[in-house]
Amino acid sequence: MRTSLRDTVALVAGLLAPFLTALALVPLRTSVTHTNLALLMVVVVVAVSALGNRYAGALAALSGAAWFDFLLTEPYQSFHIRDRADIETAVLLLLVGLIVSQLAARARTLRTVAVTDASYLERLHGTTRLSRTTASPDEVVARVRAELVDVLDLRSCRFEYGTLVGRPPRLESDGSLEVPGWIWDGERQGWPEGETELRATARGRYRGRFMLTPAAGAPLPSLEARLVAVDLASQAAAALAERAADPERV
Numbered sequence: 001m002r003t004s005l006r007d008t009v010a011l012v013a014g015l016l017a018p019f020l021t022a023l024a025l026v027p028l029r030t031s032v033t034h035t036n037l038a039l040l041m042v043v044v045v046v047a048v049s050a051l052g053n054r055y056a057g058a059l060a061a062l063s064g065a066a067w068f069d070f071l072l073t074e075p076y077q078s079f080h081i082r083d084r085a086d087i088e089t090a091v092l093l094l095l096v097g098l099i100v101s102q103l104a105a106r107a108r109t110l111r112t113v114a115v116t117d118a119s120y121l122e123r124l125h126g127t128t129r130l131s132r133t134t135a136s137p138d139e140v141v142a143r144v145r146a147e148l149v150d151v152l153d154l155r156s157c158r159f160e161y162g163t164l165v166g167r168p169p170r171l172e173s174d175g176s177l178e179v180p181g182w183i184w185d186g187e188r189q190g191w192p193e194g195e196t197e198l199r200a201t202a203r204g205r206y207r208g209r210f211m212l213t214p215a216a217g218a219p220l221p222s223l224e225a226r227l228v229a230v231d232l233a234s235q236a237a238a239a240l241a242e243r244a245a246d247p248e249r250v
Contacts, residue, residue, distance in 0.1 A: 014059035017044050022067035029072045034086055037072050038093040041065075045097040054102050061097025061119050065090050095202020124228065127235045137239035145205075146237040148198070148210060151229055152221050154211045161237075166204070169196045171212065175226035188218045198229060200237035207237040 012044045021044045025037055041064040049057030069079055073086040081087045125132075127147060145157045169179040169192040177186040177196070184192065191214040198210040210233055 005054065008053050010056035011059060013051060013061055014048045014056040018064035018109055019067050021070040022064075026071055029076075034073060034089050038068060038089050041068055041093055041098060042096055044183075046100050049100065057100070057102065061094055061100075065094035076114060086144055095149055111186060120204075123151065123237070125230055125243065127232060131235055131239045137236075137242065140239040141236045144232045145210065147232050148229055149167055151225050151232070152212060153215065153218060154212055155215045155218075156248055158211050159208055160209045160211060164209070168194065168211070171196055171198045171226060171229065173230050175223045175230065177220070190214075190220045198233050200233045201239065202217055202237035202241040205237075205241065207240040210236075 006030050012162060018041060021041060021075060025032075025040065029037065045057060045060040045064055048060040066079070067080050067085075069081055069090050073081050073083070073090065075082060081090060127140065127143055130143050131137075141159050145159055148154060148157045167180045169177060171185070172178055177192065182192075195211045196215050198212055200207045221229075
């Protein structure tokens with residue numbers, strides 16, 4: 001599983017930030033209630049969760065509870081807690097930290113999904129506007145080629161006019177991959193080797209195909225991205241269909 005730099009930093013922060021916070025609170029441990037100290041530790045957990053993922057948040061919650069016990073409750077510098085109220089506070093700190101970390105990570109995921117969906121929608125709308133305003137379907141095809149490279153994170157993409165030649169792997173209309181002679185699990189196996197075709201069809205008629213070349217070792221994009229790619233190819237096919245219906249359209 002690939003880990004981004006942001007998530008790596010968050011994991012390190014999840015381990016160290018609660019310790020540094022507890023260390024900074026040591027001078028206050030006799031003048032501030034342990035409940036308030038625990039709340040400050042929760043703030044750190046929330047910050048780590050917002051920066052990284054749920055694993056970093058969970059690590060911060062565990063680290064926060066441990067260092068709260070070790071540095072801020074009596075007997076100090078010991079993982080033994082003498083006071084029952086402090087035990088309850090430490091347990092609540094751990095539970096609240098774990099819950100908050102999951103909520104913060106979930107919020108981050110939803111925010112990412114919302115931004116991604118908005119980007120996909122804008123790509124589709126942009127291509128639709130172009131197909132309505134340009135006199136050349138070839139411009140729509142070129143636009144779709146560029147969009148497919150971005151949406152699917154491809155190394156390159158080209159368009160073939162004319163009849164079908166050969167039997168390369170194919171990206172189907174439902175976002176699945178069909179590889180002749182194989183039962184292909186795209187989620188696990190990623191892209192097949194070589195080019196993958198994405199057929200451009202409109203009103204049930206074949207108008208051409210986009211030949212997709214992924215980067216070496218690239219994972220298969222999300223299902224949402226693949227379905228957007230299928231819709232983009234359909235828009236190119238619709239533009240080509242209009243030219244076929246109106247030969248004077250260049």
